[in-house]
Amino acid sequence: MAAPRSAAVMNRILLLAMSLLAAGCDSIPADPEGTLRQIREERLFRVGLIASRAPRPDGAADLLRRLSSATGARPVVEQGAAEPLLQRLEEGDLDLVLGEFTEKSPWKSRVTLSEPIASHGSNILAAAARNGENAWIALVDREARAAAPAGR
Amino acid sequence: MRRSIPAQIESDIERAVRLEWWTIAWMASIILLMGLVMGSSQVMRTALIEDVLSLVPSLVFLLAIHFERKPPSARFPYGHHRVNSLAFLVAAVALCVMGAMLLFESAVSLIRAEHVTVPPVRLFGEEIWLGWLMIAALAYSIVPPVILGRMKLPLARRLQDEVLHTDALMQKADWMTGLAGVGGIIGIGLGYWWADSAAAGIISFSILRDGITALRIAAAELVDGAPRELGSARLEEEAEALRARLLELYPGADVRLRDSGRFILAQVCLAQVCAIPPPGPVDLDALWPGRPERSWRFAQLSFAPREKERDSA
Numbered sequence: 001m002a003a004p005r006s007a008a009v010m011n012r013i014l015l016l017a018m019s020l021l022a023a024g025c026d027s028i029p030a031d032p033e034g035t036l037r038q039i040r041e042e043r044l045f046r047v048g049l050i051a052s053r054a055p056r057p058d059g060a061a062d063l064l065r066r067l068s069s070a071t072g073a074r075p076v077v078e079q080g081a082a083e084p085l086l087q088r089l090e091e092g093d094l095d096l097v098l099g100e101f102t103e104k105s106p107w108k109s110r111v112t113l114s115e116p117i118a119s120h121g122s123n124i125l126a127a128a129a130r131n132g133e134n135a136w137i138a139l140v141d142r143e144a145r146a147a148a149p150a151g152r
Numbered sequence: 153m154r155r156s157i158p159a160q161i162e163s164d165i166e167r168a169v170r171l172e173w174w175t176i177a178w179m180a181s182i183i184l185l186m187g188l189v190m191g192s193s194q195v196m197r198t199a200l201i202e203d204v205l206s207l208v209p210s211l212v213f214l215l216a217i218h219f220e221r222k223p224p225s226a227r228f229p230y231g232h233h234r235v236n237s238l239a240f241l242v243a244a245v246a247l248c249v250m251g252a253m254l255l256f257e258s259a260v261s262l263i264r265a266e267h268v269t270v271p272p273v274r275l276f277g278e279e280i281w282l283g284w285l286m287i288a289a290l291a292y293s294i295v296p297p298v299i300l301g302r303m304k305l306p307l308a309r310r311l312q313d314e315v316l317h318t319d320a321l322m323q324k325a326d327w328m329t330g331l332a333g334v335g336g337i338i339g340i341g342l343g344y345w346w347a348d349s350a351a352a353g354i355i356s357f358s359i360l361r362d363g364i365t366a367l368r369i370a371a372a373e374l375v376d377g378a379p380r381e382l383g384s385a386r387l388e389e390e391a392e393a394l395r396a397r398l399l400e401l402y403p404g405a406d407v408r409l410r411d412s413g414r415f416i417l418a419q420v421c422l423a424q425v426c427a428i429p430p431p432g433p434v435d436l437d438a439l440w441p442g443r444p445e446r447s448w449r450f451a452q453l454s455f456a457p458r459e460k461e462r463d464s465a
Contacts, residue, residue: 010294013335029281030343032267112269132267132345134281141272142279 029134035095036071036136043073048085050099059117059125059147060098066143067096086111089130096140097128112137114144156221156231158448161311168307168316169217171300172210175319178296179207179326182289189282189289198257199333203293205253206326208246209319212239216315220413233451236315236413237373243318244366250325251360258353267345270337283337290337294330297323309382312414312449314373317383318366325359376410391416393441394450401439406458415451421458 031037039045047064064075075096082099086107089097101113103122112131116124127144129137157165183203190200216239224231261268270283301323308316332351339347369380379391391409398407398420406421440447 010331013331013338028341029270029283030341032343032345034343112271130267131269132340134270134283134340134343137269138272138281 029138031133031135033092033130033133035092035130035133036139039071039073039095039136044076045071045073045095046093047075047077048089048094048097048099049077049079050082050085050097051079052100063098063117063127063140063144063147066147067140070139070143086128089128092130095129095136098125099128100124101126101128114140115148117144117148156223156233160445160448164307164310165217168304168311168313169214171303171307172213172319175210175296175300175323176207178300179203179210182293182296185289185292189285198253199329202250202254202329203326205246205250206322209243209315209322212242213313213315213319215239216413230412233413233415236313237370237411240314240318240366241370241374243315243322244363244370247318247322247325248360248363248367250322251356251358251363254329254352254356255360258349258356261349262346262353265345266349268340268348270340281341283341286337287334290330290333294327294334297326297330301327312382312446314366314369314382314414321362321366321383325355325362328355328358331355373411378409379411379416390442390446390449394418394439397439397441398453412451414449416449417452417454418450419454419456421456423458 045067049060064077068074082097085094085097085099088094089111097111100123101107103124105113107113107128110131111128112133113124114127114129114137116126118125127140129140183200186200186203216235219232219235222228222232270281270286272279273282273285274280275285301320304316304320304323307313308320329352332355333348336348336351339351365383365385368385369383372378372380372385379388380386381388394416395407395409395418398418399405402420402422404423406423408419408421410417410419434453436450436453437444437447439453440450
């Protein structure tokens with residue numbers, strides 16, 4: 001049977017996994033569409049801020065400051081309605097959409113929501129990133145956690 | 153008909169039953185671990201469903217053995233040997249469904265160009281990429297099926313048990329899927345969004361092929377086809393030898409063989425009245441042309457007059 005071959009395949013995969021680990025976890029995960037690399041190269045990231053009648057929340061500004069210092073890029077912010085912004089995020093025209101989402105937002109499967117920065121009731125203030133951009137998502141998630149006011 | 157479980161294979165049956173209980177225990181632990189690690193990811197939900205599905209052959213094997221042990225009764229005068237054939241059909245369908253599901257899911261996510269998000273998670277206060285946890289869980293999920301599958305194959309051959317054989321194939325499907333999953337997650341980590349689906353798609357073909365072969369044999373068994381080799385659609389050599397032997401003893405007769413679970417049943421249709429069946433009990437073991445330790449498979453020899461050709465309407 002295919003026993004020796006499958007063992008060889010397994011060995012090769014283990015070897016690959018180990019060399020990846022040895023190479024350092026910094027480059028893993030990577031972005032399939034290169035969002036984070038591009039942000040670092042162009043020194044700017046495009047943010048859509050979902051328009052709302054409520055005053056701009058502190059947490060959002062804090063998150064943008066943190067992302068800015070983590071990447072060395074400055075945010076280019078535009079305001080708009082939620083749907084068009086999210087759709088442009090999905091297509092890669094924006095890097096981040098900040099705003100209020102509901103806990104059960106149907107957008108949750110089409111974009112990736114960060115940890116909530118703040119929450120009131122069943123609404124959360126969160127940052128949305130393009131699906132699969134795992135390096136960028138990891139960074140946004142970490143900074144969102146740090147931006148979230150302690151104790152909430 | 154002879155006793156429900158022949159003495160020669162009693163210990164092997166016991167071993168197979170123990171192996172199946174171990175399979176269920178290990179798979180349950182894998183399912184639990186996967187459930188903990190996989191979170192809300194769609195890809196991983198598919199993996200979880202497959203793991204649950206892979207329990208089907210083990211469960212139907214245990215059920216079939218339970219029934220096979222029962223002696224013939226007034227309600228089941230032929231005994232319960234064929235429960236094994238029925239269980240085989242169920243197991244074969246489960247394997248097919250698993251292959252088809254894997255193929256469908258991976259094709260859909262490739263066509264839709266779904267970019268899978270694998271986020272970081274917090275574990276004991278440390279932030280860690282969920283992908284590493286997934287790889288660890290998948291690596292764990294590979295080990296038991298490899299070992300269990302290897303242990304089941306020789307048993308399935310000795311017991312001529314298609315359910316056990318299909319179960320071993322299911323274990324192969326399990327560890328191959330696990331391996332593909334590891335490759336896929338590493339691929340995602342390196343920034344190739346298609347890696348996971350592509351790996352699963354390639355594996356699904358081999359699973360589906362095994363499933364369809366099993367389904368063909370199971371169907372042949374249920375429509376009284378001639379005995380097939382274990383895990384293949386070819387006619388069985390042992391059975392062919394038995395047929396030749398019976399033809400030697402009853403020249404001119406029409407000898408028909410079929411599988412009933414792990415057993416072979418033979419019917420000799422006599423052409424002439426003078427070829428009288430032997431008086432008194434027949435020693436089936438003595439008629440078996442193959443290796444004596446396999447003679448238990450010959451479970452029944454029956455005689456029938458050859459049917460007269462009816463005028464075709």
